[in-house]
Amino acid sequence: MVSSFKHARSSSFEQKDIRFYFLSSLRLHILTDTVLQNRWSHAALAEMALEGGADVIQYRHKGFQIASHENDMARILALKARYNFHFLLNDFAEEAALLGLDGCHVGKEDTPPGQARQYFEKSGRSDAVIGATVHSLEELEAIKNEAIDYIGVGPVFGTQSKETGLPALGLEKLAEICRYSPFPVIGIGNITPASVPALLQAGVHGVAVLGAVCLAPDPKEAVRSFAHYFH
Numbered sequence: 001m002v003s004s005f006k007h008a009r010s011s012s013f014e015q016k017d018i019r020f021y022f023l024s025s026l027r028l029h030i031l032t033d034t035v036l037q038n039r040w041s042h043a044a045l046a047e048m049a050l051e052g053g054a055d056v057i058q059y060r061h062k063g064f065q066i067a068s069h070e071n072d073m074a075r076i077l078a079l080k081a082r083y084n085f086h087f088l089l090n091d092f093a094e095e096a097a098l099l100g101l102d103g104c105h106v107g108k109e110d111t112p113p114g115q116a117r118q119y120f121e122k123s124g125r126s127d128a129v130i131g132a133t134v135h136s137l138e139e140l141e142a143i144k145n146e147a148i149d150y151i152g153v154g155p156v157f158g159t160q161s162k163e164t165g166l167p168a169l170g171l172e173k174l175a176e177i178c179r180y181s182p183f184p185v186i187g188i189g190n191i192t193p194a195s196v197p198a199l200l201q202a203g204v205h206g207v208a209v210l211g212a213v214c215l216a217p218d219p220k221e222a223v224r225s226f227a228h229y230f231h
Contacts, residue, residue, distance in 0.1 A: 029056040032045040035062075090104070093120075103130055104130060152187075156174055187206075
């Protein structure tokens with residue numbers, strides 16, 4: 001099946017070849033978290049994920065404050081000397097721009113994507129990657145004209161990381177969103193390596209993974225089990 005990203009290539013990305021090829025490599029997103037587990041810091045998880053083949057690190061911490069996370073953020077940014085990856089902060093767009101990150105991912109209750117883009121442009125990062133969360137076709141319709149680069153769609157198979165009050169989306173509804181999305185689709189929500197082929201068949205460009213990596217006995221090997229589908 002043609003992925004949602006390839007579908008987008010023929011429409012809204014047609015005149016943006018450089019941007020298209022830039023985004024095409026951002027397929028395996030790993031979310032770091034210290035609430036579901038406390039064995040490793042955000043920075044330690046990020047390094048293991050990058051060793052395993054992650055393309056994007058999403059730093060996820062509710063109630064994020066720069067002063068409390070400055071050390072971890074600096075350690076992850078230092079990894080850019082060894083790995084080619086994008087570093088995003090979830091939910092806190094203004095802080096992500098101030099810290100000089102590569103972009104951010106925002107949810108429905110967070111900073112609007114257009115405003116997030118403005119924060120990065122003011123900091124000199126017009127190339128920042130902005131992602132947004134979508135749970136339905138109705139939500140996709142509401143943001144289809146926003147200046148975003150990808151959408152995170154789910155929870156595909158439910159979630160163990162937070163109480164969303166949302167039912168599992170399922171593959172059929174995911175495929176429908178993929179067909180109509182002008183943006184690359186990143187599937188999220190209880191994603192496992194075994195589920196990746198079905199997700200790709202549904203049309204996703206990539207996946208975002210939290211629990212299957214953060215809670216794994218060996219996060220690096222867990223990431224490797226995903227990476228071979230995308231690299």
